[in-house]
Amino acid sequence: DSGVTQTPKHLITATGQRVTLRCSPRSGDLSVYWYQQSLDQGLQFLIQYYNGEERAKGNILERFSAQQFPDLHSELNLSSLELGDSALYFCASSFGTVPTDTQYFGPGTRLTVL
Amino acid sequence: AQKVTQAQTEISVVEKEDVTLDCVYETRDTTYYLFWYKQPPSGELVFLIRRNSFDEQNEISGRYSWNFQKSTSSFNFTITASQVVDSAVYFCALLPYNDMRFGAGTRLTVKP
Numbered sequence: 500d501s502g503v504t505q506t507p508k509h510l511i512t513a514t515g516q517r518v519t520l521r522c523s524p525r526s527g528d529l530s531v532y533w534y535q536q537s538l539d540q541g542l543q544f545l546i547q548y549y550n551g552e553e554r555a556k557g558n559i560l561e562r563f564s565a566q567q568f569p570d571l572h573s574e575l576n577l578s579s580l581e582l583g584d585s586a587l588y589f590c591a592s593s594f595g596t597v598p599t600d601t602q603y604f605g606p607g608t609r610l611t612v613l
Numbered sequence: 614a615q616k617v618t619q620a621q622t623e624i625s626v627v628e629k630e631d632v633t634l635d636c637v638y639e640t641r642d643t644t645y646y647l648f649w650y651k652q653p654p655s656g657e658l659v660f661l662i663r664r665n666s667f668d669e670q671n672e673i674s675g676r677y678s679w680n681f682q683k684s685t686s687s688f689n690f691t692i693t694a695s696q697v698v699d700s701a702v703y704f705c706a707l708l709p710y711n712d713m714r715f716g717a718g719t720r721l722t723v724k725p
Contacts, residue, residue, distance in 0.1 A: 534713075554711070
């Protein structure tokens with residue numbers, strides 16, 4: 500158990516809908532990272548937050564957004580969902596600001612868009 | 614371009630065999646980091662190792678060892694005396710700045 504929690508574990512929704520994925524980092528960690536793992540694109544880094552501020556952006560679509568709250572939990576919002584957004588979404592956390600710090604991954608949220 | 618290639622899609626070995634997972638990367642940056650992650654059937658990603666571009670020393674951790682060669686842009690991972698619990702998908706990743714790039718992964722199956 501990495502100490503990172505993600506909810507929900509599974510999410511099934513329809514095209515055009517909007518969903519919110521939630522992540523709670525390990526106690527004491529200030530950075531949260533979001534990743535997408537899909538059959539087509541493989542594993543991709545989406546975005547990093549550090550202590551409430553956006554720190555780095557990867558290959559994140561404009562339909563997707565994220566935020567980190569004062570209690571350090573983070574939410575990834577996916578809107579206008581398409582079939583191709585079906586994927587496993589991972590959250591990871593680390594103590595420091597740099598992504599070279601060891602990142603601890605949560606179990607993921609599996610999103611299915613029908 | 615920043616890219617990681619794991620040419621081996623799937624590898625199957627019998628327990629106690631040694632196995633090497635290949636990773637070749639491309640980057641124009643002189644400072645970068647390389648990683649290996651393990652994704653067991655349970656799905657979580659587990660960090661295995663981090664290496665920066667200035668440290669070409671090979672590393673050994675128990676049955677795991679890593680061979681980093683800048684001259685061939687490779688960062689290969691060897692499991693000695695493989696065990697069934699090593700069955701997983703293994704990802705190599707490149708971090709040139711703050712955008713982690715992953716390879717497609719190699720699925721390792723270790724049969725008893």
